[in-house]
Amino acid sequence: MQVFINEAAFWGLLVSAIEVYKKESYGLLLGHRDGDMFMVVNAIACQKAERHATWVKARDKSYSRIVNFFENLPNLYIVGDFHSHPRHNTALSEDDLYGMSPGHVYIVMEIKDKGKEKYWSYNEDGTLSGTTDNWFIKIAAHYIDPDTGKHRMADVLCPFAIGFNIKARTPSR
């Protein structure tokens, strides 16, 4: 399984994780599925999300309106959700696993204070990582194998991000 993240979705993921750091961000992934590939074209942060919320739970709660809104748009679907793991790796918690169902993709981002700079690149395990001005961020994608019911990692593809170097902020004052 592959998860293609376009430029808009990449920014959506980063901004949401950075905005609420050191809290967890949460949001919905919009796009469509094409065979063995999820195409993610937008990542929409849900500000009122509870920690460890999932979009399945979300249906019944505060952002059912958002879910309904997107589900009624043609050609754009909620393909899964995302959340961040501040100062923690991208491994799934029990709550994360509990909220997963086959046919969706779940992006988990590790975010922590930046050590040394790292150009955005793919890692051996299918994740994508790099640094921004202040943070190190790693993006992992998980899904449930419909045959085994077990969770697996998908390969994250984001050509936009590769080699990306977010320049250090120059002092403006």
Ligand SMILES: [Zn+2]
């Ligand atoms: Zn988690």
